[in-house]
Amino acid sequence: MSDTKRKAEEAKGKVARYGPDIDLGEYTVNAPSYPEQELGKIDVVDEERLLNAGVDLSGKERSGSFIQVDSSVLHAKPTQEGIEVMSTRKALDEYPWLGEYLWNLVRVDTDKYTARAELDFQDGYFVRALPGAKSVFPVQACLYLKAEDVSQNVHNIIIAEEGSELHIITGCATDSPESRGLHIGVSEFYIKKNAKVTFSMIHNWSANIAVRPRSAIRIEEGGVFINNYVSLHPVESLQLYPSAYLVGRGATVRFNSILLAPPGSHLDVGSKAVLSAPEARCEMIARALSTGGYIAARGLMVGEVEGIKAHMECQGMILEGEGEIHAIPELDGKVAGVDMSHEAAVGKIAQEEVEYLMARGLTEEEAVSTIVRGFMHVDIEGLPPVLKEQIDHAIELSEESLF
Amino acid sequence: MLELENLTVSIEGKVLLEKINLHIAMGETHMLFGENGSGKTSLLMAIMGIGKYKVESGRIVYKGEDITHMPAYERARKGIGIMFQRPPTIRGLKVEQILEIIDHNGEDPEKLAAELNFTDFLDRDLNLGFSGGEIKRAELLQLLAQDPDLVLLDEPESGVDLVNINVIGNAIRKLLQKDRHRRREKAGLIITHSGFILDYVEADRGCVLANKTIWCAGNPHELIEGIREHGYHECLTCERAQDFQKHLDEL
Numbered sequence: 342m343s344d345t346k347r348k349a350e351e352a353k354g355k356v357a358r359y360g361p362d363i364d365l366g367e368y369t370v371n372a373p374s375y376p377e378q379e380l381g382k383i384d385v386v387d388e389e390r391l392l393n394a395g396v397d398l399s400g401k402e403r404s405g406s407f408i409q410v411d412s413s414v415l416h417a418k419p420t421q422e423g424i425e426v427m428s429t430r431k432a433l434d435e436y437p438w439l440g441e442y443l444w445n446l447v448r449v450d451t452d453k454y455t456a457r458a459e460l461d462f463q464d465g466y467f468v469r470a471l472p473g474a475k476s477v478f479p480v481q482a483c484l485y486l487k488a489e490d491v492s493q494n495v496h497n498i499i500i501a502e503e504g505s506e507l508h509i510i511t512g513c514a515t516d517s518p519e520s521r522g523l524h525i526g527v528s529e530f531y532i533k534k535n536a537k538v539t540f541s542m543i544h545n546w547s548a549n550i551a552v553r554p555r556s557a558i559r560i561e562e563g564g565v566f567i568n569n570y571v572s573l574h575p576v577e578s579l580q581l582y583p584s585a586y587l588v589g590r591g592a593t594v595r596f597n598s599i600l601l602a603p604p605g606s607h608l609d610v611g612s613k614a615v616l617s618a619p620e621a622r623c624e625m626i627a628r629a630l631s632t633g634g635y636i637a638a639r640g641l642m643v644g645e646v647e648g649i650k651a652h653m654e655c656q657g658m659i660l661e662g663e664g665e666i667h668a669i670p671e672l673d674g675k676v677a678g679v680d681m682s683h684e685a686a687v688g689k690i691a692q693e694e695v696e697y698l699m700a701r702g703l704t705e706e707e708a709v710s711t712i713v714r715g716f717m718h719v720d721i722e723g724l725p726p727v728l729k730e731q732i733d734h735a736i737e738l739s740e741e742s743l744f
Numbered sequence: 745m746l747e748l749e750n751l752t753v754s755i756e757g758k759v760l761l762e763k764i765n766l767h768i769a770m771g772e773t774h775m776l777f778g779e780n781g782s783g784k785t786s787l788l789m790a791i792m793g794i795g796k797y798k799v800e801s802g803r804i805v806y807k808g809e810d811i812t813h814m815p816a817y818e819r820a821r822k823g824i825g826i827m828f829q830r831p832p833t834i835r836g837l838k839v840e841q842i843l844e845i846i847d848h849n850g851e852d853p854e855k856l857a858a859e860l861n862f863t864d865f866l867d868r869d870l871n872l873g874f875s876g877g878e879i880k881r882a883e884l885l886q887l888l889a890q891d892p893d894l895v896l897l898d899e900p901e902s903g904v905d906l907v908n909i910n911v912i913g914n915a916i917r918k919l920l921q922k923d924r925h926r927r928r929e930k931a932g933l934i935i936t937h938s939g940f941i942l943d944y945v946e947a948d949r950g951c952v953l954a955n956k957t958i959w960c961a962g963n964p965h966e967l968i969e970g971i972r973e974h975g976y977h978e979c980l981t982c983e984r985a986q987d988f989q990k991h992l993d994e995l
Contacts (some may be wrong), residue, residue, distance in 0.1 A: 432957070470839075498795060507950050599944055621763050691832060692795070693832045694832045694834055696794050696795055696816060697828065697831055697832050697834070698822070698834075698842075699815065699816040699817040699841070700792050700793075700794065700816045700817075700819075700820055700826050700828075701817075701820055701845070701846045701886060701890065702820035702821050702890065703817055703845065703846075704815075705817070707817075708817075711834075711845065712834060712837070714835055714836065714837075715834055715835055715836030715837035715869070716835060717836065718836035719836075
């Protein structure tokens, strides 16, 4: 047994630090398998639900596509030179060196979920931008849950080689709003010197899905990683806490999260950044809206060397009912000369703002909707227009269910 | 255009304004003077129908219709527009977006913003980090888009620098159709503490708010001169005001 396997075996019952514990025995790893298909001919998924998660099966305005349904990879192809898109399994076969990148940033024995991702490995995606390559359009990756009570355990590797630029949009969806299942996704990102990656994840899960992503990012000198996370649909239980390690001079990371928790949804979303190189920069922005569900918005920034700069902002709004938002910002400065700050606010919708807009001729309902739309809107620098459209579209859809 | 009849207004059970009577005819501009805390803003808020300002008795009649208990948005749709003195910040709502939401005449936001030297602010969150003068221009810009018939302005000149006071004066004159000498269809009620705005916008009448009511009324220039000379406290004992109150009682 390999060392990794042994560690995974030992962590099989290890409860995660955050989020409600999940009995993995309730979810099977045996799902029907599907053959590979061309992008325009995929017929086992609900196209509209995918589109709402930012995945366009026409492949229009995309630099490549990856589609996985339960444990089957249906499609994995790039459409732009310099960009590689394939299944993790295939990439591991093709590139012997890739083993070095696996379980390098995320520890296999983090908890029972990482352990399962190793012991019941069901593929995942490998996306790589070759040195100097710049993706014109985003690469889209879709992880789709179709079978009932299935656990999808994927391991993704993303590499942006020196001087490259990569946009990735990951859409996660279920076959129906009633589907029950578990998604475990390990993702390891390598942002090399002066490379830039924007990673936008739109979750379109359903009320009976549990989600446990485990992500880490290593950013080298001059590298930039922008993470946009959008979850606006009901989800039974979601817990994620991506960690960024800024190891090169001037490395930059930004985490933008837009979260909505309807009644019955439990979201525990955080991000961590360890700034261990001079001039490293970090910004975390979270907008959390509860219409009756629970949101924990965590953030941890660790400043290890002089001259780093980091700022965190969390705005929470509880619209009505029994909603709860727990903002937990943490700053850990380990030396003199770090510049770190945070601001957090949790409140209800301000009556003063509603009345201001009513004085401009908006009904109370229109005023509330306008304020909420504004609240959920985050200016994201450097976001390609197509991604901005997808995020705006996701917000619009959530509004329809709100009002 | 606007009639306030014995209007008594309270906030959280405390009476702020008592038996206010005011008549503003179409085409007229009235200045409302008064000390800080005299209830000027409350009066404008009550006319606009802002929730916490409760009308205890009396009526607000606008264009012949009793609007005393009408929600603010209906009053706005009927043509009443207000400039807030301290508007809230609305994060994520761009100046350009609010103009598109309220625009009644289909006017180009860029063009309107240019009139107020405000084009650089169109993509900014509404009132977020705006200076005092920028807030005034943002408020007037929204009113230009709304093009109301009754314009309520709360201290339009306060916090505005000398460069922009002309710009603001021009916008107010446009709102009130001051370039027309006849058939003026707009009316205005402008709060001013200093009276400085009178140098830029001509007014037909002035009134002083004191002792929770309209304490005195007359030529706005004469009133502000008296106030400048003697201060607001003199208003309380001034013969002119007493005559005015007596006259009201007789009515």
